[in-house]
Amino acid sequence: MAKPKTVYYCSNCGNQSSKWLGKCPACGEWNTFVEEVIVKADKRKSGIAAKKTLSKPTPVHKIVTDEEIRIDTRNGELNRVLGGGLVTGSVVLVGGEPGIGKSTLLLQVSMNLKGLRTLYISGEESYRQIKMRADRLKLENPEVYILNETFTGNIFAQIEAVEPNLIIIDSIQTLYTENIDSSPGSISQIRETAGELQRYAKTSNIPVILIGHITKEGNLAGPKVLEHMVDTVLQFEGDRHYGFRILRSVKNRFGSTSELGIFEMQSGGLREVSNPSEILLSQRDEEASGVAIAAMVEGQRPMLIETQALVGTAAFGTPQRSATGYDTRRLNMLLAVLEKRSGFKLSSKDVFMNIAGGIRVDDPAIDLALVAAIISSAEDIYISSNICFAGEVGLSGEIRAVSRIESRISEAEKLGFEKIILSKYSIKGIDKRNFKIDIIPVSKIADLPELLV
Ligand code: TYD
Ligand code: MG
Numbered sequence: 008m009a010k011p012k013t014v015y016y017c018s019n020c021g022n023q024s025s026k027w028l029g030k031c032p033a034c035g036e037w038n039t040f041v042e043e044v045i046v047k048a049d050k051r052k053s054g055i056a057a058k059k060t061l062s063k064p065t066p067v068h069k070i071v072t073d074e075e076i077r078i079d080t081r082n083g084e085l086n087r088v089l090g091g092g093l094v095t096g097s098v099v100l101v102g103g104e105p106g107i108g109k110s111t112l113l114l115q116v117s118m119n120l121k122g123l124r125t126l127y128i129s130g131e132e133s134y135r136q137i138k139m140r141a142d143r144l145k146l147e148n149p150e151v152y153i154l155n156e157t158f159t160g161n162i163f164a165q166i167e168a169v170e171p172n173l174i175i176i177d178s179i180q181t182l183y184t185e186n187i188d189s190s191p192g193s194i195s196q197i198r199e200t201a202g203e204l205q206r207y208a209k210t211s212n213i214p215v216i217l218i219g220h221i222t223k224e225g226n227l228a229g230p231k232v233l234e235h236m237v238d239t240v241l242q243f244e245g246d247r248h249y250g251f252r253i254l255r256s257v258k259n260r261f262g263s264t265s266e267l268g269i270f271e272m273q274s275g276g277l278r279e280v281s282n283p284s285e286i287l288l289s290q291r292d293e294e295a296s297g298v299a300i301a302a303m304v305e306g307q308r309p310m311l312i313e314t315q316a317l318v319g320t321a322a323f324g325t326p327q328r329s330a331t332g333y334d335t336r337r338l339n340m341l342l343a344v345l346e347k348r349s350g351f352k353l354s355s356k357d358v359f360m361n362i363a364g365g366i367r368v369d370d371p372a373i374d375l376a377l378v379a380a381i382i383s384s385a386e387d388i389y390i391s392s393n394i395c396f397a398g399e400v401g402l403s404g405e406i407r408a409v410s411r412i413e414s415r416i417s418e419a420e421k422l423g424f425e426k427i428i429l430s431k432y433s434i435k436g437i438d439k440r441n442f443k444i445d446i447i448p449v450s451k452i453a454d455l456p457e458l459l460v
Contacts, residue, residue, distance in 0.1 A: 015040045016194040021232035034231075043189040075261060078173070078214065081119045084270060084279045085112075087306070088241055088254050090262015093173070096212040097261065098205050100179075100233060101254075102219040103243035108252055108272055109218045111140065112243065113175050115276050118146035125150065126171035130157035130181025130191075144276040157191060159184045159200050163207065171213065176204065178218040179233070198232050205236055234258060245272075249365040251286060252277065266306035283310040284422055287364045297384030300395040301376030302415040302427060303368065309411070309418035311395060313363035314373060316380035321357045332362030333373070341378055341400055348404030349453040351385060371399040372409035375428065375455075382456050390459050393425040398433070404452040408432040420444040428458055 015024045018041050022033035030037050077092030086092050093099065103109050110132070117125035118141060129137060137153050152169050156162050159182055166174060176182065182200040183191040190196065201217065208215045219233065234240050238260040245252035254268035269280040280286060288300065288311055297316045302309065321327065330338045338360060345351045360377060362368055375398035383390050397415045399407040409415075412433045419427045420442055431448040439446055449455055 011044045011188060013042050013044050014195075015042055018194060019231070021194055021198065041194070043193050043195050077261075078120075078123065080116050081121075082116050082279065083281060084254060084268030085116060087308075088256045088262075088266045088268040089239065090256075090259055090266070093214050093216075094238070094261045095214055096208050097214050097238040098201075098208050098236070099214070099216045099239040099241060100219050100237045101216060101241045101243055102221050104221050107243050107245060108270075108277060109243055110177055111144070111272075112252075112254075112270070112277055113177065113216060113218065114140055114151075115144055115146065117151050117173065117175060118144060118148045120173065121148060121150075123150065123172040124152070124169065125173045125175060126152045126154060126166060126169050127175045127177065128154045128156055128162055128165075129177045130155070131177055143274075146276075157181045157183060159203050163203075166207070166213075174204075174208075174213055174215045176215065176217045178220055180220055194232070198236075201233055201236050245365060251280070251364055251366070253366060263306060267308070283308070284312075284418070287312040287366065288422075294389040296387045296389050297380050298392075299376040299379035299383060299390050300392070300424070301373040302395045302397040302419050302429075303370045303372060304411045304415060305368075305370065309414045311419060311422055311424075312366065312368065312373070312376075314376045314380045315361045315363065316377065316384045317357075317359045318353065318381060318385040319357045321355055326355060327357045327359070329358075330360045332365065332367045333360060333377070337374075338377070340402070341374060341381070344400055344402060344404050344452060345378060345381065348451070349456070351382065353381075353385065356385070370409075371407075372397045372415070374398060374400040375406060375430075375449075378452060379428075379455060379459060383459060386456070388456075388459055391426075393423070394428065394459075395419045395424045395426070396428045398428070398430040398449070400452060406430040406432075406449050406451060406455075413437060416442055416444060416446065428455075 015027050017031040017034060017039045019036040019039045020031060020034035022031050027040050031039050075094045077094050079092050080086050101109055117127055134153055134155055154165055179197055179201055180192040183196050184199050184203060187195050187199050204215050240258040242255045242257050243252060250272045252270040252272055256264045256266050258264060269283050270277040271280055299314055301312050301314055303312050328335060328339055342353050342358060346353050376396035378400055379390060379396055397409055399409055401407050408430045416427055424444060426445045426447055428447045428449055431450040434446060434448050447458060449458060
């Protein structure tokens with residue numbers, strides 16, 4: 008018998024090598040190469056993998072572009088992250104840590120898709136377990152078919168039999184194809200089975216949603232190759248201790264990647280949170296210092312988020328700086344700017360900061376609220392809960408303009424805030440008479456403390 012052919016793959020980026028390497032030359036990670044048995048060259052000829060379509064070069068002006076057809080998933084938050092619904096023939100990867108709620112989300116979505124037939128293929132849970140979950144969600148839909156199968160050959164046969172409008176794979180790591188000898192979950196199997204499904208989606212125009220596990224480093228489904236193959240990558244994340252879950256688009260060929268979907272895990276499934284400010288503003292009865300509200304925009308959606316800071320005297324030589332939901336290096340930068348430009352002595356202080364709700368923020372407009380929260384904690388001044396902030400802080404202590412300022416102002420007004428503090432450069436072109444909320448411009452960080460009291 009011929010010796011099986013083996014190759015080595017980097018489990019981080021999917022780079023291939025004929026021998027084991029300590030450091031991956033492609034992604035620079037150490038100790039990531041794993042050995043895998045591959046190819047049964049003769050078998051490759053069979054099955055969907057070998058199907059060839061004849062494509063011809065076409066002049067670009069002759070390419071017909073009809074609007075992509077989108078399926079309304081009946082889930083506002085999911086539609087938003089997908090860019091307005093699920094595009095037919097697309098492949099979507101939903102990644103997340105175990106237990107975060109991926110299976111729940113997709114079962115719930117398929118049960119709500121009345122009038123469309125879904126084939127939910129589970130390699131992880133038994134029929135009974137899935138039925139129990141469906142009962143828990145209190146949803147019924149005779150058009151949802153469950154299949155307990157991990158071999159792609161059988162899966163394609165069942166797809167032909169059921170003729171679904173949507174295919175869900177839970178999870179891609181459990182599938183295997185006979186074209187490859189290595190075990191399910193290995194990089195070459197993931198790559199090959201995802202490839203078969205992707206080709207199937209493109210030829211049949213049926214959308215496929217793949218569920219993928221996250222590695223301990225937090226990478227989606229291990230190899231980056233999978234991210235390249237699919238059209239859309241969504242990440243489902245959240246802190247297990249909070250009920251909130253965030254669906255974030257990491258890659259999207261059919262929409263923006265800055266959109267967020269917000270859910271709350273309840274005993275009967277995931278609730279869509281269409282007004283995020285309701286959860287991101289924590290309930291406060293007492294007048295506490297160190298809290299400031301930021302008027303943010305994530306994607307197209309404005310939301311108000313509570314930022315908190317705690318400034319204390321460092322007990323040991325080196326002060327601690329820690330940030331949850333925000334970049335620690337950026338926090339250090341803000342502290343340096345505060346020290347240099349407005350004379351706050353923070354170098355010997357511990358500074359902790361936190362963003363309410365366990366959410367992670369990229370919008371630079373949060374800077375101004377954070378600086379306000381830090382000043383509030385350091386000076387022990389209470390910032391009234393009807394003030395909010397929107398502005399980016401520059402290295403020279405200037406407050407810079409941020410995008411979509413009008414939607415931030417309107418959202419703050421809608422939520423009953425009475426004052427919004429923002430960059431002087433933001434208010435050019437805004438007609439203050441359109442707003443009832445008091446708009447207060449500030450040009451540099453040194454002017455901020457007097458506005459807080
Ligand atoms: P699950 O969808 O199995 O996670 P994943 O597929 O990402 O591994 O979700 C499991 C968690 O969700 C589990 O801890 C129970 C909880 N849950 C609820 O709180 N409410 C519900 O209605 C359901 C179905 C699950
Ligand atoms: Mg699951």
